[in-house]
Amino acid sequence: MTLEAHVTQGPLTTEAGAPVADNQNSATAGAGGPVLIQDQSLLEKLAHFNRERIPERIVHARGAGAYGTFTLTRDVSQWTRAAFLSEVGKETETFLRFSTVAGNLGSADAVRDPRGFALKFYTEEGNYDLVGNNTPVFFIKDAIKFPDFIHTQKRDPYTGSQEADNVWDFWGLSPESTHQVTWLFGDRGIPATLRHMNGYGSHTYQWNNEAGEVFWVKYHFKTDQGIKNLTQDEANKLAGEDPDSHQRDLREAIERGDFPSWTVQVQIMPEADAATYRFNPFDLTKVWPHADYPPIEIGKLELNRNPENIFAEVEQSIFSPAHFVPGIGPSPDKMLQGRLFAYGDAHRYRVGINADHLPVNRPHATEARTNSRDGYLYDGRHKGAKNYEPNSFGGPSQTDRPLWQGTSVTGVTGSTTAPVHAEDNDFVQAGNLYRLYSEDEKSRLIDNLAGFIAKVSREDIADRAINNFRQADDDFGKRLEAAVQALRG
Template sequence: MTTQDELRPTLTTEAGAPVADNQNTETAGVGGPALIQDQQLFEKLAHFNRERIPERVVHARGAGAYGTFTVTADVTAYTRAAFLSEVGKQTETFLRFSTVAGNLGAADAVRDPRGFALKFYTEEGNYDLVGNNTPVFFIKDAGKFPDFIHTQKRDPYTGSQEADNVWDFWGLSPESTHQVTWLFGDRGIPASYRHMNGYGSHTYQWQNEAGEYFWVKYHFKTDQGVRSLTQAEANRLAGEDPDSHQRDLREAIERGEFPAWTVQVQIMPAADAAAYRFNPFDLTKVWPHADYPPIEIGRLELNRNPDNVFAEVEQSIFSPAHFVPGIGPSPDKMLQGRLFAYADAHRYRVGVNADHLPVNRPHATEALTNHRDGHLYDGRHGRRKNYEPNSFGGPVQTGRPLWAPLPVDGATGTHEAPSHAEDNDFVQAGDLYRLMGEDEKQRLVDNLSGFIAKVSADREDIVERAVGNFRKADADFGQRLETAVRELRKQR
């Protein structure tokens, strides 16, 4: 008679040998010391010690899901990207949400930008669109990114995030004023990953079959409606349920309530860029919708949860350098730095062959490279030659660039970005403040003043610089903030 255990598969070692006893360590006699020949013991312990890879320096805390992007409008006049080639065409996707500053074990419900990293598994290779839930960012030059992140992370002496560091940097970096105003406003703490918008944030290039190119910005507008938390609601939720956003996303998909976003783009003819009133490649600026109205191009739906969070969420990698024909970069100085930094971070964190993992490799085509060996290499290339050109039938180049070349002139050097007619660090932060209703303005002032007031008592210079940037954005904004901070610091 067949027992239930006889129907079950056999537990094996990593080498595939059957395990005789997984309950008891092999010892020298009953009660004696363990033997080094117990392969199961040492294999288990060694693997357990290595179960965690280095967490991301930023965006460590995340959740993800698979889905489908469907084209809803004809954009072939602007791009030759195959996955955008016809209305109704569908492409598999993987979307990873994340906070920026928190560690892997941090709470979800915190005031922090949210990463919105989207991988399209297209027939021409993977296209990664690495954005946030904000249309702008704190800085405009990638050279400042490590300094900025160091202010958001734990202080090397105290081991905690310090208001002194945060506001010292923001006060000395006035280009951050727009993003800080956004972050401390009503949308600064999303109620869930499903109830927030996503943005490509950077400016990208689209090129059509005729060789014409355009500048574009991506917008993902949540079909669930935007919902956010107040600071008090977030404080309570972060303590009661640190995994709130991850759980909400997973359970919604399990219920069949598939979250979706309407995908829009703003399109700027290439000839407009030089004379546009703002630098169109400045990540701290938006393109006002009155200038370039967003047009709908598709719909994104998430409909499948990962089976293994570590394998598919933690080991997922995204790089803005992963383009497909018809889409390319812009001169955005933050984007230019990220073209290198993201892929390099993954080579360090996951390994040089991270692209071989199921979540990262192309799903609708095959990657054919001459890269061999290294950590995680699976030998997939067999006996194929690993050089080019070769006369053994190896892969060859197409001779057609993925995107349009851009004209350059002038001398090399560490230049500031070119200034356009209305470029300054405060105009759009002021515009954003003046769009708010009175209650929203008061909540913004309350959120900002509560954090600025934590600056050390002997560093009034940091407080004044911080408040001064908001005063330059809008006089009323600055005055209300100054009064609120002064009152809070009196109470300390």
């Protein structure tokens, strides 16, 4: 559908539908006199203008999105009973929002920052939201640390700027971040475009089949366009010349019919393996090595339609990892558990209690049947139906079948660390990643890290940060220390 098809014909009207006689001049008390309060067209326009933006996201504020299609290419019914994953060739409408994490709504696209990869499947059993990033791991493993982490990435309350001291003080005191930081400052830290990067579900999720068997799953979205990245110098130049570079590239690619796509893979772990696996499988700072659980190709994701209004469809779109469908559920991942609350709570504050009623957010392949009523922007969809359950007036009723299988737990409640597995530590996978890099990749990684650490004002903060990388790999630490010293003189 062309943009021209949406141009409304006929007279300009007020919000109430009355025709506007003059949209060029305010009503005044005589020529050159003060403006009259009775000019309701003027007051309505100014009042709406003051309110036409909702609060931006605290994180992931800067984003772009598009609609598309997920097509299942492999029978996965042995692992999950999810209906949209039930038949080879089945297509499901999707909406994907890409984003940077730390920057505000007006920041540039070409920056060193993880990219959000939030995917909504409009399935016949309800919407399924998969909230991930373009990295398979994250900086922290427990949601209780998330506000503190984000505060270090955002503007300092005193200086009003992002401060290297804050960033490296937190990372140095949180050695679990070493793996993700090694990713972030490597070549893939600044994607050339949104089309030329992978996506990951990052967290571990539960799949369960018709027999009630449980499997732990990680999602991978491998770009079919190939990986392309920017160097720090290229990104600095592009961010200044075209801050909208990633958003523009995605929109224009879809406009010309060059639809980006990703091959969808999953790693699958039988439930019984989790207790004795060498790494904690629910630790968001760790990957499952492919040699242990090889990725299995299950489908294709294609983006093929641009949103027609960025505010309505991208900024007001909401994603929550608590939006599951039958056959898919959460894991004991402590970061995921926190996000099950935090994402929905953010949307209730930012968009409103009826955010799920908006076209981009409501189910497209089924109907939401809930007893929730009223509140800000409620659209009256329930009409005169009863708003309680159970009722004898033909209202919706419970199914008596949970979406996912329960997880066995033992022990005493309290604030505890996650169980430690045989090879768990904060540095082993960061070291493995460093040793996978080519010599050129290592050099660029060292340069990127050193350039940022050299901005730290206190030697103890810099030394602690460097020491984390030394524990990951001795060569890594030695080279980084020398590079930082050279820059600091």
